[in-house]
Amino acid sequence: MQLTQRGRRIRLAVVTAGALAVVAVAGTLAVRALGGPVVVSERCTAVVDGQEHSLAPDQSANAALITAIAVQRGLPARAATIGIATAIQESKLRNIDYGDRDSLGIFQQRPSQGWGTPEQVTDPVYATNAFYDVLVEIEGYEGLAITDAAQQVQRSGFPEAYADHEPEGRVFASALTGFSAAALTCRLREPADLAVEEAGASGITPRTQAVLDAAQVAFGDLDAAPGATGTSLAVTTGEGDAGLRRAWALAHWAVASAQSLDVVRVTVDGRQWERAEPGAGWAETDDAPAGQVVVHVAPGS
Numbered sequence: 001m002q003l004t005q006r007g008r009r010i011r012l013a014v015v016t017a018g019a020l021a022v023v024a025v026a027g028t029l030a031v032r033a034l035g036g037p038v039v040v041s042e043r044c045t046a047v048v049d050g051q052e053h054s055l056a057p058d059q060s061a062n063a064a065l066i067t068a069i070a071v072q073r074g075l076p077a078r079a080a081t082i083g084i085a086t087a088i089q090e091s092k093l094r095n096i097d098y099g100d101r102d103s104l105g106i107f108q109q110r111p112s113q114g115w116g117t118p119e120q121v122t123d124p125v126y127a128t129n130a131f132y133d134v135l136v137e138i139e140g141y142e143g144l145a146i147t148d149a150a151q152q153v154q155r156s157g158f159p160e161a162y163a164d165h166e167p168e169g170r171v172f173a174s175a176l177t178g179f180s181a182a183a184l185t186c187r188l189r190e191p192a193d194l195a196v197e198e199a200g201a202s203g204i205t206p207r208t209q210a211v212l213d214a215a216q217v218a219f220g221d222l223d224a225a226p227g228a229t230g231t232s233l234a235v236t237t238g239e240g241d242a243g244l245r246r247a248w249a250l251a252h253w254a255v256a257s258a259q260s261l262d263v264v265r266v267t268v269d270g271r272q273w274e275r276a277e278p279g280a281g282w283a284e285t286d287d288a289p290a291g292q293v294v295v296h297v298a299p300g301s
Helices: 005-033 057-072 077-091 124-135 146-154 159-176 206-219 240-256
Strands: 043-048 051-055 184-187 223-226 232-236 263-268 271-274 282-284 292-297
Touching (some): 043 057, 077 124, 184 240
Antiparallel strands (some): 043 184, 232 292, 263 271, 263 292
16 A cells, blocks of 8 residues: 555654654663662642642752741741742742843842842842841731732832742742641652761761751751761751641751752651652651651762
8 A cells, every 4th residue: 555645744753753652661661770760850849739839959949948038037928928929930939140130149139229239139048038128018918919019029020920920839838838748749869979978076977067057047046966877967846836837847948958958868747758769758657756857868878
């Protein structure tokens, strides 16, 4: 049977698609054969009340910092929602060194408009606190629409755009403030080529110290104790509902920051997130002391 030109094109498309499928399967099997987890794309995902939103790991880490600073300052979750939504619109939650005119950083703050020096506004901690300093001066900001609250801080030329990011801002803020437990997970590759470190005078390794330093910048002083091997920290967060919310806020922060801080396991409230098991989510575990968050850091090899 002779094929028409159109028939040849269809047959070629079918054959090509089949070949690509074989290659894709072969690639997946090759990764499995190496013994590592299959992680197609590194993502951090928050799920709250049936709504699901995802961010890249670096974006998730910045969302976690924005939220942790709100927690440290005693601000409501609404403040974190506004902060995250604003940063998504302004910089896609990335600490960029360019922007419209002299706009810089995660919130695209302009040194010429009094936000600070270029070095300051490209420091996410400074920039976040500067954002909240203005936000809290807005009377009744907690009840304002995202667009109105963000615009009164930012004075943007495109004020309506902030509202587009309220859904993901609300979901990530709910998880990262600890109001929604076991709501944020990340699918990440395992840390590679890390040297084995010795514990220092503090009883923890330099990588573990980096986690503690970052956590204390984000949340303020923490009641932390080193683990037996120096590659873990146990942080006591207090009792009752407030202590449990703080525990989940810290645990979600650690997961959201895991890529940059080489975190491999987090346990809290009878649950465990394991970096090596990206599909397991927050699995139940008996190895989670009450009132504590335990963060494990890659030991190196």
